[in-house]
Amino acid sequence: MNYLDLLRAQFNNRVDFREKRPGVLQLVLPLYHEDGDMIDIFIETLNGNGVVRVSDYGMTLMRLSYSFDIDTPNKERIFSRIISESQVNEDNGKLYLDTKPESLYPAILQFAQTVAKVSNMRLYKREVVQSLFYEILAEVIEENLKMYNPQPNVFPLSERDDLEVDYQFDIKPYPVYLFGVKDSAKARLATICCLEFQRAKLKFKGFVVHEDFDNLSKKDRNRITSATDKQFISLDDFRSNAKQVFEREVA
16 A cells, blocks of 8 residues: 555545646645635655655745735744744745655644644734743844843842843933833832832833733833833834934933
């Protein structure tokens, strides 16, 4: 039994093969996108070395591009994480997975699952972006504020290792202490830090970058607004306006 016969048996005869070009077969099988379109899966044997390549011939990213572009470093990171978790590779827009003929059936199911995840990036983008909040914050700082010598994880009061600043920027006349705030717990910690620094009579400017300012309770919003000098209500706000704000600080 060759691997195509084995594959047909494993799919309970619910798979067919269409030759798209010499040596390349498209699978016709009951694996579908959410809108009912069949997932594009192709197989080919590589140079007689006993390896079968499962691929989409670029159809997944082309389909995704109609409604969602992978056009930022963060989106590229999310995409790379999705495919790497399934050992799927990408070459010039084409997704592929190499496997042994006897492992073709689970490889196809694994590949189809990865295609579905990539195709749905636009649907769960917010959930994934939330988990990467601090990574994105670091990325924006590196891209836009590197000239201000950002120093991560600073303790302005040497005797207080519980009062940590996410980033310190050496700007005259006063340094900027910047906090990334993802949730209410971090908002309260940033508020406490700024109040303690003020009590210790440190000279500084307190800046905050929120994941979503509106998600904080009214009390947390009021407290952090009272304790800090400048707030960016979202990462998009920080990305768009941070450079201009910092330029005014040094003017």
